Amino acid sequence: GAVVSQHPSRVICKSGTSVKIECRSLDFQATTMFWYRQFPKQSLMLMATSNEGSKATYEQGVEKDKFLINHASLTLSTLTVTSAHPEDSSFYICSASRDRSNEKLFFGSGTQLSVL
Amino acid sequence: GDSVTQMEGPVTLSEEAFLTINCTYTATGYPSLFWYVQYPGEGLQLLLKATKADDKGSNKGFEATYRKETTSFHLEKGSVQVSDSAVYFCALINFGNEKLTFGTGTRLTIIP
Numbered sequence: 201g202a203v204v205s206q207h208p209s210r211v212i213c214k215s216g217t218s219v220k221i222e223c224r225s226l227d228f229q230a231t232t233m234f235w236y237r238q239f240p241k242q243s244l245m246l247m248a249t250s251n252e253g254s255k256a257t258y259e260q261g262v263e264k265d266k267f268l269i270n271h272a273s274l275t276l277s278t279l280t281v282t283s284a285h286p287e288d289s290s291f292y293i294c295s296a297s298r299d300r301s302n303e304k305l306f307f308g309s310g311t312q313l314s315v316l
Numbered sequence: 317g318d319s320v321t322q323m324e325g326p327v328t329l330s331e332e333a334f335l336t337i338n339c340t341y342t343a344t345g346y347p348s349l350f351w352y353v354q355y356p357g358e359g360l361q362l363l364l365k366a367t368k369a370d371d372k373g374s375n376k377g378f379e380a381t382y383r384k385e386t387t388s389f390h391l392e393k394g395s396v397q398v399s400d401s402a403v404y405f406c407a408l409i410n411f412g413n414e415k416l417t418f419g420t421g422t423r424l425t426i427i428p
Contacts (some may be wrong), residue, residue: 308359
């Protein structure tokens with residue numbers, strides 16, 4: 201089946217630094233990529249939707265200046281957490297859709313971010 | 317808005333036990349319902365889905381029936397195996413919205 205690679209799987213950083221997470225679709229071109237975050241014992245929450253070559257659409261309450269999303273190609277999207285703080289510590293996961301229905305999504309394995 | 321509620325884990329069962337993971341939803345209209353599974357170190361994978369009332373999704377011995385009257389989509393398996401140990405997510409997608417709404421996930425551990 202289709203594979204989505206997400207890197208890194210785990211990152212620890214100091215408060216105030218920026219962290220970049222990559223999401224690649226390895227064997228298909230993704231029309232749309234999604235970024236989610238999950239706090240302990242809570243649901244996966246959609247942060248933003250990105251289409252190649254256009255600006256990401258952020259969900260209500262997600263700071264677009266803090267969570268920068270770049271979808272430079274049909275196989276790569278990046279999420280940069282800028283000036284990270286401890287409250288940004290969370291599990292981040294990306295998914296990619298290969299068709300417009302978005303019913304069939306392929307997920308990365310997630311990134312556990314810990315901000316000290 | 318749309319929401320999904322699934323039973324809290326973790327759930328620990330012995331091999332060959334019967335499994336039920338409850339999932340209920342709140343949504344307008346007629347959403348499609350999904351179960352995703354995440355094995356250790358891997359991404360979420362679609363396990364099964366149902367797109368209309370009374371549909372039964374099934375895969376790898378797992379089943380779930382779309383019950384509109386009770387707004388439920390409980391996941392069941394008659395005899396679990398150690399290899400079923402994973403985190404299971406219930407989710408829905410509502411057309412017009414086209415975004416997946418997830419439950420909290422349930423961690424399942426099967427002991428030999």
